[in-house]
Amino acid sequence: MSLSLDDARRLDGADPLRGFRDRFVLPDGVIYLDGNSLGALPATTAARLGSAVTEEWGQGLIRSWNSHDWIGAPARVGAKIARMIGADPHEVVVADSTSVNLFKLIVAAVRRQTGRGVIVSEPGNFPTDLYVAQGASALLDGVSLRVRPADQIIEEIDADVALVMLTHVHYKTGARHDMAAITARAHEKGALILWDLSHSAGAVEVDLNAAGADLAVGCGYKYLNGGPGAPAFLFVAERLQAALQSPLTGWMGHAEPFQFGDDYRPAPGVARFLCGTPSVLALLALEVGVDLFNEASMATVSEKSQRLCSMFIDLVEDRCAGFGLQLVTPRDPAVRGSHVSFAHPDSYPIMQAMIERGVIGDFRAPDVLRCGFTPLYVGYEDVWRAVEIIHDILASGAWRDERFRTRSRVT
Ligand SMILES: Cc1ncc(COP(=O)(O)O)c(C=O)c1O
Structure with missing residues (x-):
């Protein structure tokens, strides 16, 4: 028998993260199950941006690059994200988008791997990862992208492989790779590894350095709650920083940008992967989202994520049996992330009907209903109510x- 509403309320009462819900602005009547796509608005972001605009920009003008340390924001916010993903503070910076960071790291990694011409990834990886790898391969002589199903990746890594590039938690299925095992295999064969943590950072426990990972990227607008189009982060393990060169040799990655010299000289650490002037307002908004995690351990966040997802799976399979929903996400919490997907031939109109009733998840082509469970602001009662509405x-x-069949541009 699955959980009752009273059970769900009891779980909320005992939830150590319960207090975080009031730290977000959530519209009345909405059960927000899309924080894995666009995180909710933290309650203090508007005021922070207000003061950044009126005081720091309006009054401070250009002086604020120094007086409010705008110039230090990519490294400062990067250091805060580092804590959440098992990295050292000087191994992470915030810059650009995930797509651009993928490009910089793929090219840097492959160029270092002389004599190896293969990038390995999986089919159905998030499109931008594959597209950027295709574009980067086309620019690099003798380099090709080889995609193999997830369960064949380990065997696929051989002496030709320069780089393995995978998304830790799959954007559609929610399946999570074994970071330590795949990283170990890549290293055993002399390959480097690049993890896309877009669906992991802020949702599941990640320990890049314990796994020995080389490179990573991830989005700022999902579980980190940085706002639409928030800048992304990138990680380069300290041992590799001096050996890797960014192909986008912009002045912000220069050792001494304010010397205004004619020749590029990379900054000594991960800062060499910065390119142009950072988007300061967006960075400051992201910092508010990231700061919320100062007060919550990733172990607690991850444990709640697992429980919310398991509860959703159990309730849907119980209450919605016989309506054609097929679970796509692994049942085992140890091998999944913080979202749950069900396939259904009519998932598009079903999701539109859910959204109209206030249960906001998303549709992923061709047939997936995807619901994300953001432990900081989704509660157990939300899960229970969402399933009742789906039923x-x-x-x-x-x-x-x-009316539910009309497709919008963004799904
Ligand atoms: C795994 C993954 N990588 C990258 C992105 C997006 O990259 P960008 O922010 O550059 O659009 C997404 C967006 O959903 C994603 O799921």
């Missing part, structure tokens, strides 16, 4: 209304 939509056939 109602399926049982009544409300989703069959024509």
Whole structure:
């Protein structure tokens, strides 16, 4: 028998993260299950941006680069993210987008691996990862991208492989790779490894240095709650920093940008992977989201994520049996992230009907209903209520209304 509403309320009452919910702005009547795509707005972001605009920009003007340490923001916010992903503070910077960071790190890594011409990834990886790897391969002589299903990746890594590039938690299925095992295999064969942590950072426990990882990237606008289009982060293990060169040799990655010399000389550490002037307002918004994690251990966050996801799976399979939903996400919490996906041939209109009833998840082509469980602001009662609404939509056939079939540009 699955959990009752009273059980869910009891779990909320005992939840050590319960207090975080009030630290976010969430509209009344909304159960937000899309924080894995765009995190919710932290309650203090608007005021922080207000003071950054009116005081720091308006009054401080250009002086604020120094007086408010705008110039230090990429490294400062990077150091805060480092704590959440098992990295040292000087191994992470915030810069650009995940796509651009992928490009910089792929090219840097492959160029260092002389005599090896293969980048290994998996089919169905997030499109930008594959597209950027394709674009980078086309620029690099004799380099090609080889995609193999997740369960064949380990065997695929041989002496030709320069770089293994994988997304730790799969954006659609929610399946999580064994970071330590794949990293160890890559190193055994002399390959480097690059992890995309977009669906991991702020959701599951990640220990890059314990796994011996080389490189990583991730989004700032998902579980880190940095806002739409927030800048991304990148990680380069300390031991590799001096050996890798960014292909985007912008002045912010120069050793002495304010010497204004004619020749590029990379900054000594991970800062060499900065490129142009950082987007300061976006960085300061991201910092608010990241700072919320100062007060929560990733172990607690990850434990709650596992429970929320398990509860959702159990309740959907119990309450919505017979309506054609097929679980796509692994049942075992140890090998999944913080979102759960079900396949259904009509998942698009079903998700639109859910959104109209206030349960916001998303649709991922061709047939996936995806719901993200953000431990800082989703509670157990939310999960229970969401499943009741899904049941109602399926049982009544409300989703069959024509208006739910109109596709929007963003799904
Ligand atoms: C695994 C993964 N990588 C990258 C991205 C997006 O990269 P960008 O922020 O450059 O658009 C996403 C977005 O959902 C993602 O899921």
